[in-house]
Amino acid sequence: MSVQRTYEEINQKIRDGKVVVMTAEEVIALAEEKGLAKAAAEVDVVTTGTFGPMCSSGVFINLGHPRPRMKIEEARLNGVPAYTGLAAVDIYLGATALPPHDPANADYPGQFKYGGGHVIEDLVAGREIKLEASAYGTDCYPRKKIETTFRLSEINEAILFNPRNGYQNYNVAVNLGDKTIYTYMGILKPRLGNANYCSAGQLSPLLNDPLLRTIGVGTRIFLGGGIGYVAWHGTQHNPGVERTPNGTPKVPAGTLAVMGDLKQMSPKWLRGLSYLGYGATLQVGLGIPIPILNEEIMSFCAVKDEDIVAPIVDYSGAYPQREPGNLGFVSYAELKSGQININGRTVPTAPLSSYAGAREIAQTLKGWIQAGKFLLSRPAAPLPSVESDLTLKPMPQRVLE
Amino acid sequence: MVKQKLVLRFPSSLVEQPVIYNLIKNFDLMVNILRADINPKKEGRLMMELSGDESNFRRALEWLQKKGLEVMQLKQQIIWQEDRCTHCGACSVICPSGALVLNRPEMTIRFMEEKCVVCELCLRACPARAMETLLDSAI
Ligand code: SF4
Numbered sequence: 001m002s003v004q005r006t007y008e009e010i011n012q013k014i015r016d017g018k019v020v021v022m023t024a025e026e027v028i029a030l031a032e033e034k035g036l037a038k039a040a041a042e043v044d045v046v047t048t049g050t051f052g053p054m055c056s057s058g059v060f061i062n063l064g065h066p067r068p069r070m071k072i073e074e075a076r077l078n079g080v081p082a083y084t085g086l087a088a089v090d091i092y093l094g095a096t097a098l099p100p101h102d103p104a105n106a107d108y109p110g111q112f113k114y115g116g117g118h119v120i121e122d123l124v125a126g127r128e129i130k131l132e133a134s135a136y137g138t139d140c141y142p143r144k145k146i147e148t149t150f151r152l153s154e155i156n157e158a159i160l161f162n163p164r165n166g167y168q169n170y171n172v173a174v175n176l177g178d179k180t181i182y183t184y185m186g187i188l189k190p191r192l193g194n195a196n197y198c199s200a201g202q203l204s205p206l207l208n209d210p211l212l213r214t215i216g217v218g219t220r221i222f223l224g225g226g227i228g229y230v231a232w233h234g235t236q237h238n239p240g241v242e243r244t245p246n247g248t249p250k251v252p253a254g255t256l257a258v259m260g261d262l263k264q265m266s267p268k269w270l271r272g273l274s275y276l277g278y279g280a281t282l283q284v285g286l287g288i289p290i291p292i293l294n295e296e297i298m299s300f301c302a303v304k305d306e307d308i309v310a311p312i313v314d315y316s317g318a319y320p321q322r323e324p325g326n327l328g329f330v331s332y333a334e335l336k337s338g339q340i341n342i343n344g345r346t347v348p349t350a351p352l353s354s355y356a357g358a359r360e361i362a363q364t365l366k367g368w369i370q371a372g373k374f375l376l377s378r379p380a381a382p383l384p385s386v387e388s389d390l391t392l393k394p395m396p397q398r399v400l401e
Numbered sequence: 402m403v404k405q406k407l408v409l410r411f412p413s414s415l416v417e418q419p420v421i422y423n424l425i426k427n428f429d430l431m432v433n434i435l436r437a438d439i440n441p442k443k444e445g446r447l448m449m450e451l452s453g454d455e456s457n458f459r460r461a462l463e464w465l466q467k468k469g470l471e472v473m474q475l476k477q478q479i480i481w482q483e484d485r486c487t488h489c490g491a492c493s494v495i496c497p498s499g500a501l502v503l504n505r506p507e508m509t510i511r512f513m514e515e516k517c518v519v520c521e522l523c524l525r526a527c528p529a530r531a532m533e534t535l536l537d538s539a540i
């Protein structure tokens with residue numbers, strides 16, 4: 001009789017200090033040595049991690065009310081504009097927002113030295129943030145202007161809410177053109193000068209639960225160094241793509257919307273980034289525990305880099321022009337070796353997502369669970385998976401009169 | 402034998418002088434040019450590695466300064482701020498000299514300063530801005 005576990009049984013073991021936890025990297029060797037059935041019987045929880053640039057990230061902030069009160073119409077934090085189309089002192093600061101005076105790519109390739117991601121890093125580090133806000137003024141909110149500073153500890157709420165994080169697999173970016181290009185996938189040298197990839201592969205959360213059997217709405221997670229939750233499926237969630245026999249998608253597929261209290265988080269796991277010629281963004285640390293409810297889930301968690309493939313995509317032509325197709329597939333084991341073969345050419349590879357960071361996150365989460373500080377949560381609702389009819393749609397483009 | 406990285410700044414009046422030729426011919430030094438540029442004001446900047454006999458090296462520095470060139474000695478030109486580095490690995494395909502390499506299978510980055518040719522490509526290629534240039538100890 002193969003093993004079956006419930007969330008309740010696992011949480012009881014966590015409370016009793018008897019839980020067995022392994023990272024998604026450690027469990028590979030165990031499964032190979034002892035077989036899936038034994039590995040599933042021994043291990044209660046497998047932890048995953050990823051630490052990569054995630055542009056669809058940002059923070060909801062409630063600044064508190066000034067005296068006299070103000071309905072903020074325009075707000076800047078350290079010079080970076082935040083969205084104010086909410087209630088009086090609620091704002092949303094996005095990771096890729098740029099100060100209006102940033103030369104951007106007018107000075108190509110732009111440096112994007114300080115944007116929303118950097119403000120978020122400064123905020124979570126407890127540094128003083130300058131607020132400049134203006135308003136049209138109303139009878140109930142008469143103030144029209146304010147300039148002040150604040151720190152994270154002094155405001156009511158700061159909620160990290162990232163509409164799309166943790167991509168389940170991603171493109172390998174190359175440049176077939178004859179000049180260097182500057183992309184969100186890094187600097188791509190001409191004529192297949194390098195191939196950049198961006199996934200933790202065998203440690204990546206959604207590649208260890210490819211069919212979303214355990215990760216759902218309400219799953220408790222490691223987010224930015226604190227505890228967060230899966231809020232929904234992420235934007236551009238696309239579960240219906242082609243998969244390998246182990247269930248992992250061959251192209252970018254599932255995504256997660258995640259949220260958590262910024263006040264618990266750490267600047268170590270929320271880092272402002274500047275992508276030359278592209279823009280500012282945020283590197284987000286994300287880790288998800290997977291309960292080994294049965295042997296099938298163990299088989300998913302035992303997936304290794306050799307068995308996960310990613311598509312090679314030309315970012316000088318096919319990607320920007322949104323043309324379908326790719327230059328073939330390559331495994332994460334090949335990508336991590338430092339070079340791959342594309343059409344007979346040897347091409348050096350570089351990651352953009354920190355594998356060392358992913359490993360540390362999976363280890364940290366493992367430590368929290370072993371110490372009884374982190375219980376697993378049963379999802380309140382599943383995320384749309386392969387059986388859903390969700391597809392990824394392009395933008396409707398109509399010719400307007 | 403000494404080996405030093407130097408930055409020479411030329412006022413516009415000296416940009417057309419055969420400085421390198423003299424360093425080689427009169428002081429018997431080996432010159433390895435790392436970077437050279439002339440700004441719109443016609444002032445030049447030359448970054449190079451100079452090696453040769455110690456007394457010749459010292460005489461060459463005096464000669465350069467007497468001619469009116471500003472000489473900066475580069476002790477540690479590029480620094481890797483380990484605490485800023487996220488070990489993403491993006492720099493490993495940008496660095497042309499093998500000074501920034503990914504240790505495998507640990508997947509952590511290592512900076513080997515002795516291999517760095519001060520091309521400065523990593524400064525802007527590092528998304529976390531963990532690489533810095535430091536011009537210390539001007540002569
Ligand atoms: S690109 Fe920067 S952050 Fe990334 S590994 Fe290199 S030095 Fe570290």
Ligand code: SF4
Nearest residue numbers: 496517518520521523
């Ligand atoms: S300055 Fe150039 S050689 Fe030195 S570490 Fe940076 S990229 Fe490599």
